Amino acid sequence: MQVTNTILMIRPVGFRKNEQTAVNNYFQEDLDIKNAEINAKAQEEFDAFVNALQAKGVNVVVVNDTKQPDTPDSIFPNNWISFHSNGTVGLYPMFAENRRNERREDILDILEEKGFNIDHTIDYTSAEEEKLYLEGTGSILLDRVNKKAYCALSVRADEDLFIEFCEDFEYTPVVFTANQTVNGKRLPIYHTNVMMCLAEDFSVICLDTIDDKKERKNVVKHLKEDGKEVIAITEKQMHSFAGNMLQVLGKDNKRYLVMSSAAYNSLTKAQISIIEKTSEIIHSSLETIETCGGGSARCMMAEVFLPKTN
Structure with missing residues (x-):
């Protein structure tokens, strides 16, 4: 199964722009309001987003964040944990020290x-001691049906760790570098x-972010040989988080593509019509979360593929 009906989401209590991640997340921006107000707005966006998902029959497991320790990015759980259909849980090494506190046994x-x-856990977090990172399904895109894993290398996606993940979970690695223009320089997308x-x-x-033509060709080849239609977005659309989407299952196993309203509004009619051939679109405004957090709808959802015991 490529798509699940169950999503884990963490409701924030101290959301703000995380100064530790802003050093290489070029999507983050400042908002000229107090942190308490930023968190209140983020909670409003979070609750509306959860309601939009639940209204379509998506099973959302909401867990409240705790005030201590300080975890401004806890709203993005998919970076520290992944859940797999064989009962395995993956735990991942995080670049920002304050993000490591997001990992919760409970x-x-x-x-x-x-x-x-949950049968067993594969824990990669000791790599943090060597300053090596691989941030879950933020760094790794899983084609669970064709057993391929796509990874754009960056400070937060170490190639050796990614290969180790692929060996452990039996995925074929598809590795490339994706860049964005920051102050006139091409720098890796986080x-x-x-x-x-x-x-x-x-x-x-x-595709415009994959500057190496061979790498770009290779990514497209893998997608096409697995029967996937390629919907190419521009860098401008990417900056509206049009790449940060997730397909989920709702009531009666209906397929939905989940995104922010900013992402939806950036799409062309042609792009929307391709998506709507197989998936209804759910979108919700995540303006505060996107601006301060530099992440969007997909980052907020950790897919749960674990088997049910009953």
């Missing part, structure tokens, strides 16, 4: 209480999932 307990079966989305029948991808 979240596994909450999922087990809800009837999900996470693969802001420039690329993988759905069952299509991929939304900013």
Whole structure:
């Protein structure tokens, strides 16, 4: 299965622009309001987003963040944990020190209480001691059906760690570098999932970010040989988070593509019509979260593929 009906989301209590991630997340910007107001706005956006998902029958497991320790980016759980259909959980090494505090044992307990079966955990977090990072399904895009993993290398996506992940989970690695223009320089995009989305029948991808022609050709080859229609977005659309989307299942196994309103409003009619051939679109305004957090709808959802015990 490429798509799941169950999503884990963390409701923030201290959301703000994380100064530790801003050094290489060029999507983050300042808002000229107090942190308490930023968090209140983020909570409003979060709650509206959860309601939009639940209204379509998506099973959203909402866990409240805790005030201590300080975790301004806890709203993006997909970077520190991944859940797999064989009952395995992956735990990932995080670039920002304050993001490492997001890892919570009790979240596994909450999922087990809800009837999900966790057999074992593969823990990569010791790589932090060597200053090596691989930030979950932010860094890694999984084609779970064709057992391929796509990764744009950056400070937050170490190639050796990615290859180790692929060996452990039995995925074929597809490695490339994706860049964006920052003050006239081409610099690595911090996470693969802001420039690329993988759905069952299509991929939304900013091919313009893959400067190396051979690498670009290779990525397209893999997508096409697996029968995926390639929906190319521009760098401008990517900056509206049009690459940061996730396909989910709603009521009666209906397919939905989830994105922010900014992402939706950046799409062309032609792009929307390709998506709507197989997926209804759910979009919600995430303006505060996107501006301060530098992440969007996809980053907020950790997919739960774990088997049910009952």
